[in-house]
Amino acid sequence: MKEVVNRQNINKVTEDLINSVYITDIHTHLFSQCFESMFLYGIEELLTYHYLVAEAMRYTDMDYKNFYDMDKDKQAEFVWNILFVKNTPLSEPAKSIITIFNSLGLDVNVKDINYFRKFFESKKLSDYIDQVFEISKLKCVVMTNDPLDDDERKVWDNSYVKDERFKAALRLDRVLNSWEESFTHIKKLGYNVEKDLLEPTIEEIKKFLIDYIDRMEALYCAVSLPPDFSMNDGSVRAKIIENCVLPVCREKNIPFALMIGVKRGVNPALKLAGDSVKRADIEPLEYLCSEYPYNKFLVTMLSLENQQELTVTARKFKNLMVFGCWWFLNSPSLIEFVTNMRIEWLGTSFIPQHSDCRVFEQLISKWKHSKKVIANVLATKYSDLMSEGYEISNDRIERDINNLFGENFWKFIEP
Numbered sequence: 001m002k003e004v005v006n007r008q009n010i011n012k013v014t015e016d017l018i019n020s021v022y023i024t025d026i027h028t029h030l031f032s033q034c035f036e037s038m039f040l041y042g043i044e045e046l047l048t049y050h051y052l053v054a055e056a057m058r059y060t061d062m063d064y065k066n067f068y069d070m071d072k073d074k075q076a077e078f079v080w081n082i083l084f085v086k087n088t089p090l091s092e093p094a095k096s097i098i099t100i101f102n103s104l105g106l107d108v109n110v111k112d113i114n115y116f117r118k119f120f121e122s123k124k125l126s127d128y129i130d131q132v133f134e135i136s137k138l139k140c141v142v143m144t145n146d147p148l149d150d151d152e153r154k155v156w157d158n159s160y161v162k163d164e165r166f167k168a169a170l171r172l173d174r175v176l177n178s179w180e181e182s183f184t185h186i187k188k189l190g191y192n193v194e195k196d197l198l199e200p201t202i203e204e205i206k207k208f209l210i211d212y213i214d215r216m217e218a219l220y221c222a223v224s225l226p227p228d229f230s231m232n233d234g235s236v237r238a239k240i241i242e243n244c245v246l247p248v249c250r251e252k253n254i255p256f257a258l259m260i261g262v263k264r265g266v267n268p269a270l271k272l273a274g275d276s277v278k279r280a281d282i283e284p285l286e287y288l289c290s291e292y293p294y295n296k297f298l299v300t301m302l303s304l305e306n307q308q309e310l311t312v313t314a315r316k317f318k319n320l321m322v323f324g325c326w327w328f329l330n331s332p333s334l335i336e337f338v339t340n341m342r343i344e345w346l347g348t349s350f351i352p353q354h355s356d357c358r359v360f361e362q363l364i365s366k367w368k369h370s371k372k373v374i375a376n377v378l379a380t381k382y383s384d385l386m387s388e389g390y391e392i393s394n395d396r397i398e399r400d401i402n403n404l405f406g407e408n409f410w411k412f413i414e415p
Contacts, residue, residue: 096365261302
């Protein structure tokens with residue numbers, strides 16, 4: 001029902017509508033229940049998430065190796081004691097834990113970690129998955145799926161159970177970023193590939209991609225790329241992208257997702273927590289969008305300094321869909337800044353957020369925090385329009401929100 005909104009209630013109307021929409025989370029590192037040990041959830045996984053590990057280590061003189069040599073439950077206790085007992089959880093990753101506990105009905109002022117452990121131990125997993133999806137108001141999430149991971153591939157080959165809430169995306173990091181190691185693995189899977197990218201190998205790589213896109217029903221192919229990513233350096237990566245990935249994506253009519261700007265292993269001793277960020281060159285993306293106008297590109301960039309260039313590039317190429325505030329951009333102040341800029345230049349023709357979750361309950365906090373910020377940004381933009389005499393109705397706001405939190409993605413990937 002159409003109802004005109006006024007400037008006095010625009011914030012509440014926008015927030016209520018955002019909180020009621022069911023979201024498509026287009027990029028996560030989650031797995032469905034049938035992947036068993038790869039489905040990460042619970043207090044130990046939450047507290048040993050690499051964001052919190054890196055933060056906790058700043059407060060202590062403990063050696064990184066000594067920390068990682070501890071059992072996971074001891075690591076969790078260490079992080080809990082440092083960040084939630086001895087210090088106030090003000091950082092975004094630490095605050096997220098408090099948001100998760102509060103949303104699950106737990107007493108966030110309890111300092112005994114065993115109180116929280118007992119809660120998670122009491123949960124029946126299938127019911128708990130339903131509960132978290134409902135709290136987060138999620139329609140579905142897109143996983144990150146690597147067929148060169150032996151444990152994961154065994155599930156796809158032998159015990160996969162389809163759950164419509166968990167969609168697949170074919171991850172190509174190993175294929176594109178470490179071909180010298182990955183080609184032998186692909187060869188063992190029965191594909192006649194060699195190190196040199198001669199025509200027979202190119203055709204076999206394409207067959208490998210098609211087979212796993214079909215097996216997984218992958219919505220897109222994806223890769224995380226370094227800041228120095230180039231398409232004109234003669235690299236194996238660039239050749240595989242142009243000769244294999246793009247033709248296959250075009251044939252299957254699915255996007256190629258590029259996540260650009262990760263600087264790996266700045267501190268190797270911190271393991272997964274040791275990666276960093278650096279500004280990347282926008283020209284490879286301009287080249288791809290220009291030279292391959294019939295391919296679709298989902299793109300996010302890690303550096304704050306890249307966000308204006310990425311937004312402007314999206315204005316030039318309709319085959320480019322900008323998505324998310326990734327990794328170090330996933331904090332309220334930066335989400336606000338980036339979303340404001342994108343709306344000012346792209347309207348609602350982008351995807352404002354994805355969770356990038358690795359641990360299941362992170363869906364709760366990442367979406368709750370993001371929706372609050374995005375609601376405020378939208379409400380301000382609507383209020384600005386109304387100050388010029390333009391009528392805003394609740395059905396228009398609902399349309400915009402549905403597009404931003406799901407429909408833009410589905411329209412972009414549809415045949």
